[in-house]
Amino acid sequence: MPKFLITGSNRGIGLELTRQLQERGDYVIATCRNTSEELINLGVNIIDNVDISSGHSITKLKSKLKDIKLDCLIHNAGIAEYNSFEDLDPESIKKQFDINALSPLCMTRSLINLFNKKSKIAFITSRMGSIDDNTSGSSYGYRMSKVALSMAAKSLSIDLIKKEIFVAILHPGLVSTRMTGFTNNGISTKESAKGLLERIDSLNSSNSGKFFHANGEELPW
Numbered sequence: 001m002p003k004f005l006i007t008g009s010n011r012g013i014g015l016e017l018t019r020q021l022q023e024r025g026d027y028v029i030a031t032c033r034n035t036s037e038e039l040i041n042l043g044v045n046i047i048d049n050v051d052i053s054s055g056h057s058i059t060k061l062k063s064k065l066k067d068i069k070l071d072c073l074i075h076n077a078g079i080a081e082y083n084s085f086e087d088l089d090p091e092s093i094k095k096q097f098d099i100n101a102l103s104p105l106c107m108t109r110s111l112i113n114l115f116n117k118k119s120k121i122a123f124i125t126s127r128m129g130s131i132d133d134n135t136s137g138s139s140y141g142y143r144m145s146k147v148a149l150s151m152a153a154k155s156l157s158i159d160l161i162k163k164e165i166f167v168a169i170l171h172p173g174l175v176s177t178r179m180t181g182f183t184n185n186g187i188s189t190k191e192s193a194k195g196l197l198e199r200i201d202s203l204n205s206s207n208s209g210k211f212f213h214a215n216g217e218e219l220p221w
């Protein structure tokens, strides 16, 4: 049974990814800071108190995982705070960089021994981190953190290919979650998670390190 580990699984896209993996019979280690009723009801293996930006928290997670081998790690957890040019808040920008970009990279480094040949690491980045696609400006902290995450993931795809570990760099779509104020313009978590899992399932040596929308479209950097 393939083993997946997901961050930020208590709500939003992470919760739905967990639900769909569980439904199709995969083994899910659902990590989160605080669990939720919806997550508990899925009956998966939950590890809470996992704050991805805390080294101590990741060390504790690693000791709980012991020698388990992971087929896939999905870096889903993230935050979005709005920073316009007129209202720049450097602390907010640093916090987003820390959680969205640096933490997934450091967590991957900490857990690297848990991967096998053909294991997969998926980074949920954002189209907001595409330089080519940026036509509306602003959102400094979120955009800067996600472009940094995509770059880290791209480098990892090159560094890990010799171990035959493949890296997915994925935009989930505009999704109706708390992050987007449950926007009516977005797709459902169900549709997004279905697409993300299709991308992860089709990840291999030839498309590792490419940037895809959940719907399969290859996105510009």
Ligand SMILES: NC(=O)c1ccc[n+]([C@@H]2O[C@H](COP(=O)([O-])OP(=O)(O)OC[C@H]3O[C@@H](n4cnc5c(N)ncnc54)[C@H](OP(=O)(O)O)[C@@H]3O)[C@@H](O)[C@H]2O)c1
Pocket (backbone or CB within 6 Å): 007, 008, 009, 010, 011, 012, 013, 014, 032, 033, 034, 050, 051, 052, 053, 075, 076, 077, 078, 079, 080, 099, 124, 125, 126, 127, 171, 172, 173, 174, 175, 176, 177, 178, 179, 180, 186
């Ligand atoms: N929704 C969209 O349209 C959209 C578009 C592009 C990319 N994304 C990306 O998709 C991912 C999931 O977003 P979402 O829409 O599902 O957002 P969400 O509903 O706000 O969920 C965010 C998740 O991340 C967790 N999280 C935040 N900081 C964390 C930390 N330091 N340690 C561990 N967990 C942390 C949250 O946990 P708590 O409950 O503890 O806060 C929550 O589980 C994010 O990376 C986001 O940037 C979303």
